Amino acid sequence: xDMHDLTRSLQQKNDSKIVMLVADGLGGLPLESGxxxxxxxxxxxxxxxxxxxxxxxLSIPVKPGISPGSGPxxxxxxxxxxLKYVIGRGALEATGIGFALGPKDVAIRGNFCTVGPDxxxxxxxxxxxxxxxxxALVVRMRAVKIPGVEIFVEPxxxxxxxxxxxxxxxxxxxxxTDPQAVGVLPLDxxxxxxxxxxxxxIAKEFxxxxxxxxxxxxxxxxxxxxxxxxxxxxxxxxxxYGLRAAAIAVxxxxxxxxxxxxxxxxxxxxxxxxxxxxxxxNWSKYDFFFLHYKYTDSTGEDGNFAEKAKKTEQVDxxxxxxxxxxxxxxxxxxxxxxxxxxxxxxxxPVPTLLVADNCRRDTCxxxxxxxxxxxxxxxxxxxxxxxxxxxxxxxxxxxxx
Amino acid sequence: xDMHDLTRSLQQKNDSKIVMLVADGLGGLPLESGxxxxxxxxxxxxxxxxxxxxxxxLSIPVKPGISPGSGPxxxxxxxxxxLKYVIGRGALEATGIGFALGPKDVAIRGNFCTVGPDxxxxxxxxxxxxxxxxxALVVRMRAVKIPGVEIFVEPxxxxxxxxxxxxxxxxxxxxxTDPQAVGVLPLDxxxxxxxxxxxxxIAKEFxxxxxxxxxxxxxxxxxxxxxxxxxxxxxxxxxxYGLRAAAIAVxxxxxxxxxxxxxxxxxxxxxxxxxxxxxxxNWSKYDFFFLHYKYTDSTGEDGNFAEKAKKTEQVDxxxxxxxxxxxxxxxxxxxxxxxxxxxxxxxxPVPTLLVADNCRRDTCxxxxxxxxxxxxxxxxxxxxxxxxxxxxxxxxxxxxx
Numbered sequence: 001x002d003m004h005d006l007t008r009s010l011q012q013k014n015d016s017k018i019v020m021l022v023a024d025g026l027g028g029l030p031l032e033s034g035x036x037x038x039x040x041x042x043x044x045x046x047x048x049x050x051x052x053x054x055x056x057x058l059s060i061p062v063k064p065g066i067s068p069g070s071g072p073x074x075x076x077x078x079x080x081x082x083l084k085y086v087i088g089r090g091a092l093e094a095t096g097i098g099f100a101l102g103p104k105d106v107a108i109r110g111n112f113c114t115v116g117p118d119x120x121x122x123x124x125x126x127x128x129x130x131x132x133x134x135x136a137l138v139v140r141m142r143a144v145k146i147p148g149v150e151i152f153v154e155p156x157x158x159x160x161x162x163x164x165x166x167x168x169x170x171x172x173x174x175x176x177t178d179p180q181a182v183g184v185l186p187l188d189x190x191x192x193x194x195x196x197x198x199x200x201x202i203a204k205e206f207x208x209x210x211x212x213x214x215x216x217x218x219x220x221x222x223x224x225x226x227x228x229x230x231x232x233x234x235x236x237x238x239x240x241y242g243l244r245a246a247a248i249a250v251x252x253x254x255x256x257x258x259x260x261x262x263x264x265x266x267x268x269x270x271x272x273x274x275x276x277x278x279x280x281x282n283w284s285k286y287d288f289f290f291l292h293y294k295y296t297d298s299t300g301e302d303g304n305f306a307e308k309a310k311k312t313e314q315v316d317x318x319x320x321x322x323x324x325x326x327x328x329x330x331x332x333x334x335x336x337x338x339x340x341x342x343x344x345x346x347x348x349p350v351p352t353l354l355v356a357d358n359c360r361r362d363t364c365x366x367x368x369x370x371x372x373x374x375x376x377x378x379x380x381x382x383x384x385x386x387x388x389x390x391x392x393x394x395x396x397x398x399x400x401x
Numbered sequence: 402x403d404m405h406d407l408t409r410s411l412q413q414k415n416d417s418k419i420v421m422l423v424a425d426g427l428g429g430l431p432l433e434s435g436x437x438x439x440x441x442x443x444x445x446x447x448x449x450x451x452x453x454x455x456x457x458x459l460s461i462p463v464k465p466g467i468s469p470g471s472g473p474x475x476x477x478x479x480x481x482x483x484l485k486y487v488i489g490r491g492a493l494e495a496t497g498i499g500f501a502l503g504p505k506d507v508a509i510r511g512n513f514c515t516v517g518p519d520x521x522x523x524x525x526x527x528x529x530x531x532x533x534x535x536x537a538l539v540v541r542m543r544a545v546k547i548p549g550v551e552i553f554v555e556p557x558x559x560x561x562x563x564x565x566x567x568x569x570x571x572x573x574x575x576x577x578t579d580p581q582a583v584g585v586l587p588l589d590x591x592x593x594x595x596x597x598x599x600x601x602x603i604a605k606e607f608x609x610x611x612x613x614x615x616x617x618x619x620x621x622x623x624x625x626x627x628x629x630x631x632x633x634x635x636x637x638x639x640x641x642y643g644l645r646a647a648a649i650a651v652x653x654x655x656x657x658x659x660x661x662x663x664x665x666x667x668x669x670x671x672x673x674x675x676x677x678x679x680x681x682x683n684w685s686k687y688d689f690f691f692l693h694y695k696y697t698d699s700t701g702e703d704g705n706f707a708e709k710a711k712k713t714e715q716v717d718x719x720x721x722x723x724x725x726x727x728x729x730x731x732x733x734x735x736x737x738x739x740x741x742x743x744x745x746x747x748x749x750p751v752p753t754l755l756v757a758d759n760c761r762r763d764t765c766x767x768x769x770x771x772x773x774x775x776x777x778x779x780x781x782x783x784x785x786x787x788x789x790x791x792x793x794x795x796x797x798x799x800x801x802x
Contacts, residue, residue: 001484006467053434358430358742360749362774376771378750378780380465387466391748398746399463400470400483401493 003079003387004240006399011242016328016393018243018288019279020385022077023315024070024254025297025338027350027369031305038296038305038340039351040368042312046319047332047367050355054330056364057377058349059385061336067347071095073335074257078290079241079386080234087260088172088229094162095256097154101231106170106199109227110153110161111178112137112220113186119222121182125159126220134159137220144209149202163206163225171196172230174203179224186224199228236262237288241390246282248275249292258290272314276321283325293318297345300338308340329356329392331385332367349379356392404480404788405641407800412643417729417794419644419689420680421786423478424716425471425655426698427735428459428751428770430742432706439697439706439741440752441769443713447720448733448768451756455731457765458778459750460786462737468748472496474736475658479691480642480787481635488661489573489630495563496657498555501666502632507571507600510628511554511562512579513538513621514587520623522583526560527621535560538621545610550603564607564626572597573631575604580625587625600629637663638689642791647683649676650693659691673715677722684726689790694719698746701739709741730757730793732786733768750780757793 028038061068062082071092072082087095090107101107112126112134126134135155142153150166173193177186189203203225214221237245239262246266247258255265264286267278275291282289293315299308315332322330330353337348351372360376377388390396429438462469463483472493473483488496491508502508513527513535527535536556543554551567574594578587590604604626615622638646640663647667648659656666665687668679676692683690694716700709716733723731734753737746752773761777778789791797 001487003464006464006484010467357434358740358747360770361431361435362771374774376774378459378774380780384465387464388748389466391466391468396466396468396748398468398470400473400488401490 002081003383004235007079007387007390007396008240010397010399011390012395012397013242014394016287016395017283017325018329018331018389018393019291019322019327020077020289020331020333020389021291021293021315021318021322022074023293023296023312023332023334025300025336025345026312026334027337027339027346027348028300028308029339029341029348031341037369038300038308039312040370042309042316044313044316044367046316047353048365050319050330051353051364051367051371053361054353054355055359055377056362056367056372056375057352058369058372058375058379059333059352059382060349060379061382063381065347067345068336069345070253070335071257074254076382077333077335077385078261079383080261081383085232085234087232089227090162090229091231093156093227094164095260096253097156097162098252098255099152099154099162099164100256100259101164102166103231104166104168104170105231106165106172107229107231108163108165108203108225110163111224111226112159112161113222113224114219115186115222119185121179121184121186121222123219124178124182124224129159129219131155131157134161134220137214137217140213141210143213144206146202146205151206159220165199165202170199170202172199172228174200174228176226177207177224178226186222189225231260234260238262241288241386242395243288244286245288245290246286247290247292248278249290250275251292251294254292263290272318276318279322280325296334297338300340301343303340303343305340329354329389331389333385352377352385354388354392358392403482404784405636408480408788408791408797409641411798411800412791413796413798414643415795417688417796418684418726419730419732419790419794420692420723420728421478421690421732421734421790422692422694422716422719422723423475424694424697424713424733424735426701426737426739426746427713428738428740428747428749429701429709430740430749432742438770439701439709440713441771443710443717445714445717445768447717448754449766451720451731452754452765452768452772454762455754455756456760456778457763457768457773457776458753459770459773459776459780460734460753460783461750461780462783464782466748468746469737470746471654471736472658475655477783478734478736478786479662480784481662482784486633486635488633490628491563491630492632494557494628495565496661497654498557498563499653499656500553500555500563500565501657501660502565503567504632504634505567505569505571506632507566507573508630508632509564509566509604509626511564512625512627513560513562514623514625515620516587516623520586522580522585522587522623524620525579525583525625530560530620532556532558535562535621538615538618541614542611544614545607547603547606552607560621566600566603568603571600571603573600573629575601575629577627578608578625579627587623590626632661635661639663642689642787643796644689645687646689646691647687648691648693649679650691651676652693652695655693655695664691673719677719680723681726697735698739701741702744704741704744706741729795730755730790732790734786753778753786755789755793759793
């Protein structure tokens with residue numbers, strides 16, 4: 001029995017509202033031993049006030065010592081075991097550009113490459129063709145037609161694009177066609193497991209037609225396909241939690257991840273202020289709101305400690321408008337740590353705050369990594385955050401009599 | 402390899418004594434944000450003194466966010482994974498009246514109902530017949546005889562009774578016969594999985610004979626059967642831990658749960674004082690003692706904060722007599738939290754204290770939810786408490802060389 005079996009069987013409905021505010025890459029490190037982290041440096045009076053009445057703790061995104069990408073990081077927060085639900089490379093690439101993958105889809109990462117008159121690869125990245133040129137080639141490839149299959153080709157960046165095949169009986173287990181070398185022919189797509197033969201045939205046909213369309217290009221007269229993947233077979237928020245869930249995010253990747261969990265993508269906000277307006281406007285329509293804020297991560301990736309602290313203060317600034325709505329449960333957390341000191345995602349547990357009338361108190365006085373060590377939530381795997389949110393919202397019945 | 406595989410292979414015998422004192426529903430919440438819990442309000446000088454030399458922590462009964470019933474709550478404390486060992490409804494009902502289920506038994510919840518001359522149900526609860534009338538009908542049903550099966554019928558309350566069928570080859574997978582509606586016939590018992598056909602046949606014969614016995618009753622001239630279940634296939638304390646275990650409880654439910662784990666039910670105490678006398682009298686006969694105290698839960702369920710605090714002080718009052726016996730390991734914990742604030746079982750971790758000469762010290766100064774956050778035991782799943790008890794008692798050898 002896993003956590004979703006439990007939440008599925010114990011879920012009960014009420015009028016509660018749950019808000020999960022995810023500051024991407026929230027956790028950090030001091031620049032010098034004994035110093036303060038970005039979060040501890042930031043002035044966060046609103047969060048600090050909530051800490052005094054809420055439960056603090058630290059979320060372990062996957063398992064101790066494991067640094068997650070955005071995919072596993074968010075799946076964990078959404079309550080999907082990130083070691084059980086694996087998002088294949090193609091599916092992640094499609095998700096990253098906001099393509100809503102369906103259950104009949106196989107998503108594939110495509111690369112334009114250049115081949116010589118003998119068909120052998122001379123440049124695996126088509127001379128690092130620009131995004132503009134590449135997008136024009138993508139549009140031309142949309143002329144490919146294969147009976148019984150719907151085909152989507154979407155530009156990504158430079159020589160990269162996404163190919164999605166939609167149809168019945170398409171498995172996702174096909175070997176890459178990129179030989180990872182120049183001076184050799186691209187490989188033919190071949191099924192790596194039974195049930196994906198049809199996908200391999202269609203991919204082969206796609207390549208053949210596309211090669212004709214691209215034949216006269218100097219750069220990008222051919223292509224390789226990699227990371228064939230179906231979307232992970234994830235149950236929806238509605239099914240496992242009984243929640244009508246809304247995602248209010250700016251960047252496509254996070255919208256895509258939320259849509260894998262069956263959340264509605266609400267609005268087209270470009271700023272945190274616009275996200276809060278959408279939250280207010282949609283308050284009565286949903287039970288659960290996922291708000292995603294990107295810039296605590298990107299400043300961390302840049303190694304810009306001061307700027308990350310400043311962006312953290314923007315997150316703090318969002319709190320009054322959220323609390324004015326009187327959520328039953330507010331959670332503030334991150335999908336992983338991105339310490340400016342490391343300029344990358346890290347494995348460090350993420351400061352997390354849960355506020356509800358029925359939460360345990362602790363002695364934490366401010367929102368920060370060291371303070372959270374004293375918190376009532378302890379250190380916990382991210383996948384347990386949703387069950388805790390549900391129980392604090394009165395949405396889980398008793399297990400056993 | 403699960404924890405029982407470990408304890409089974411590593412167990413070793415000695416003269417140690419382990420006492421587990423379970424204050425049902427021990428954990429609580431403050432009535433107002435920032436206030437004290439029931440346990441923190443109670444004067445517990447004996448427990449506080451032990452906290453200073455013991456290890457404190459918080460027990461998570463099942464998983465974070467999950468509120469357990471008494472069954473899963475106690476299985477966890479006894480070291481049985483409450484998600485692996487599930488007690489079916491009939492088995493729990495039988496356990497709740499203290500019926501010691503054996504491995505050949507199928508336990509069933511019975512309801513008296515009333516049917517009209519056409520056999521269709523007119524009242525699913527036999528007019529809410531009194532417990533006294535119902536018990537008399539139960540006694541009359543004991544006249545039912547079916548070759549090759551031993552039959553037990555026991556009264557529960559009002560229209561409810563327990564039926565236990567004991568015999569070879571009886572599976573527990575039979576559909577309910579209660580149609581959940583009036584104006585229709587009761588259903589025939591039907592196997593819901595292979596291996597339970599014999600159970601269904603015997604249940605059908607039981608109903609036929611019982612209907613003849615009850616035919617002239619105005620209320621309760623028929624019956625429905627629900628929740629067919631075998632006892633969970635749990636290994637015994639003796640086998641997995643090498644412990645001769647005694648349960649000293651007042652209420653039938655907790656005696657029943659202890660008997661599922663193979664504990665001996667000792668005496669017929671009605672008060673905590675009588676339980677302590679039984680503990681003293683049986684000290685030399687057992688290695689492990691489970692003492693159950695009910696009233697911290699029932700006062701919590703009533704929402705009576707002050708009374709729960711007072712009952713907690715009674716638990717504290719039991720400590721000197723227990724410590725006078727010089728147990729090698731004393732554990733004080735609860736099977737779940739029952740905050741008066743919520744008037745129900747909850748998911749909040751339960752304050753837990755382990756005292757032994759070889760336990761880690763911490764900085765906790767008193768027994769309480771917030772103080773325990775600093776404890777040496779940390780926050781842990783209840784199922785790990787028994788292995789910790791065994792190791793502190795010198796009863797577990799080294800794993801691997």
